[in-house]
Amino acid sequence: MRRQNERATDDISQRTLIAASTAKPAVCDLCSHDGGKIIWRDDRCRVVLVADAGYAGFCRVIWQAHIKEMTDLGEADRQHCMRVVLAVECAIRSVLNPHKINLASLGNMTPHVHWHIIPRDVDDAHFPNPVWGEKMRPGHTTTTEAGCALVERLKAALAQLR
Numbered sequence: 001m002r003r004q005n006e007r008a009t010d011d012i013s014q015r016t017l018i019a020a021s022t023a024k025p026a027v028c029d030l031c032s033h034d035g036g037k038i039i040w041r042d043d044r045c046r047v048v049l050v051a052d053a054g055y056a057g058f059c060r061v062i063w064q065a066h067i068k069e070m071t072d073l074g075e076a077d078r079q080h081c082m083r084v085v086l087a088v089e090c091a092i093r094s095v096l097n098p099h100k101i102n103l104a105s106l107g108n109m110t111p112h113v114h115w116h117i118i119p120r121d122v123d124d125a126h127f128p129n130p131v132w133g134e135k136m137r138p139g140h141t142t143t144t145e146a147g148c149a150l151v152e153r154l155k156a157a158l159a160q161l162r
């Protein structure tokens, strides 16, 4: 009888652990909002353009389901996610030819798998710091017209992605 109770307690602990690792927070920005202007999507992930006039072409690849870590995804999904991230990097490079691309996946504030693909230039506001780091200079801003043209060029560059 005692052993049965211990086993029952273990089962409950295990279930609690699994529930905690896949639990969706009460409010998740990336579950409740697109996270930017959608420029490509399939049933597993979406590519959005981030509304940041100082960083034209700043994109995010966001996994559609609420998944916390890349290693919570199965092998095929991990590969698909990275294939999309690298396709976005190629699209940004072909359209903008930036000095450098920054790839980042943090998720400390929003623990929902997403990748930042950020074109960087030596005269942008934060270079050589990360865009979340100390600001070094005023940087440059993009006009709405240039931003709209950029959306269309990035969409065209991603059109072949399946």
Ligand SMILES: [Zn+2]
Pocket (backbone or CB within 6 Å): 024, 028, 029, 030, 031, 032, 065, 066, 067, 111, 112
């Ligand atoms: Zn989420």
